[in-house]
Structures are given as structure tokens and as C-alpha cells.
Amino acid sequence: MERTGEAFEEGIQLTVVGAKLEVGQKAPNFTMETLPPGQGMPSEVSLQDTAGKVRLLNVINSIDTPVCQCETRRWEELLGDDVVVYTVSMDLPFALQRWLVEEKARHQALSGHKNEEFGRAYGVLLKEWRLLQRAVFVIDGEGVIRHAEYVADQMKEPDYQAAVAAVSQPLNTP
Template identity: 30%
Template sequence: MATTALGGTPVSTIGDLPAQGTTAPSFELLGSDFSTVTHQAGTRTVLNIFPSVDTGVCAASVKKFNEIAASLENTTVVCVSNDLPFAQARFCGAEGIDGVTAASAFRSTFGDDYGVRLVDGKFEGLLARSVVVLDTDGTVIHSQLVPEIGQEPDYDAAVASLS
């Protein structure tokens, strides 16, 4: 169990993020078009994990990673929340988001497998803001549980891990 905060109040996750140097758990998420989204062997993956695309900081992180994605070679950025695919498609369409893959964890064990499902507080059941970066073999090369859910992740550290 790990701890982050929501509005300064500590909240707990179901577990811990996968550690750097370990093989990340496999995942199967739903794309905004209900297609299956997984880690593709041979491609690096940045998992931008957050509570809901309908909050300001979450929306900002999707927009920022959308900008960053264009400069990343052999890398897929997957923005993961428990939002329904309909909400993700609406947001991405309205904001012109096309450089990242929106993926819903609402039908999967992703939140538990990655240790990011919130188990208390008003966001209980949603995913804690975090970033996990996988190399081409699915090994974790960077992970960050953001200390305050209302804070954006460390984009620079995530990108630097890909160098």
C-alpha cells in the first residue's frame, strides 16, 4: 500500500507501483473506440495514469503528454483512467488529442495490478495520478506516484528515462 494525497489529506492505494527494473504486469485496457490496448512488444510505453479526464489537472496531463508524444521515437503514450471510453473519446475529440492513446481501465484489473486503485477518500475506486514508463521488453524504467493528486506528474523525468 502506498500513500498519496488529495487536497492535502492522505489517501491510500491498493498497493505499490511496479518497481524500476521489474517486468511490468501485462494489461488489457479499452481504447476510446472499444479496441483492446496493451503494451506492444518492441515499442516503449509511457502510462499516464490519472483519476478522470474531466478534472483540470488530469486534462492538463493528457494535453501535455499529447504534445510530448510527437517527439518520442518508438514510444506509445497511453493515458489511463477509469473513465468510460465514451468520455475519453468526447474529451480527445473536443481537444484535438491525437498523439496519445486514451484507454479505460473500468473493465480490467489494471488499477490493482499496478497498485494505483485508490482505496479510501472521496476518489475511492479511481486511479491515483502516476506515471510508469516501460522499455521495449516491458521492463519498468521509470515510475512515479505523484505525491498530491492535484499536482501534475514530472514530465521531464518520464521523458529522461527514455534516453
């Protein structure tokens, strides 16, 4: 499924691949690579690995862009250790690790560079760029989506307050 008119940058329309996910839906599981600081080779992480915890998926175009860096830093400031924060992009795990080390970030960065599985499943794959559309998902401990924001203008940041409010709701309540 391809969607048009839902993502753009500087007036250029982009095609998004995959269906939009809605609040109340079960979040699709995924497996991606991570490279924690100090680790030499990437390892795999899945959404199921953190079942029972609130997760925030910070989906970005690339960690090497100013807006994505600003957004990722902001989640570090806003959310504590009680929330699992994943920054998700198509960047190589090595680029993500470099940034995490430089920024002394606490959360994990996940790379979907090997395939488009995450992008298609979450409806965030930008066809023309083979990057991910900026988006934020809050997933409760049962794997249910409690907040979903797809940011149309790729030069804009998401609505932080709405996502933080969703994170603050008790587990497993609509």
C-alpha cells in the same frame, strides 16, 4: 496489499491498493478498453500489443478534472509519434473518446472501468474513490519499467523532465 500515507488530496489521506512497481521490474501486462475517434464500440488493447516500442503510461484520476486534462495535454506536446502514449483512467471509454476528439489528441486513452485489474497490478487503485492514483510509467520495448513515478498529491502534476529523460534512453538499457 493496501498502502496508506502515499496519496492525498487537499489533506485527505487516500488508501492505495496494490504494490508499488520499481524500475527494472517487468511491467505487468494488462487488457483495457479503448474507443478510438470514429469507432462506435470499444475494443480491447493490451500492453503486449505494442511490444518492441517505448510506452509511456499517463495514469490519471479522471479526464474530466483540470489537472488531468493539463497533464494529458502536456504529454501531447512533449512526446512525438515514436513513443506510444496511453492515458489510463477509470473513466468510461466514451468520455475518453469525447476528450480526445475535442483536443485532437494523437495518443490512445485506455479505460479500466470494467475491473480494477490495472489499478491493482500497477499499485495505483485509490480505494475510497475507485479511481487511479496519478502516476507515470515508462516501459521499454522489452516490457521493462524504466521510470515509475507515483504522485502523492493528486492536485499536482508529475515530473515531466524525469519521464522524458527515461523515454530518451536507448531501448533496453538500464
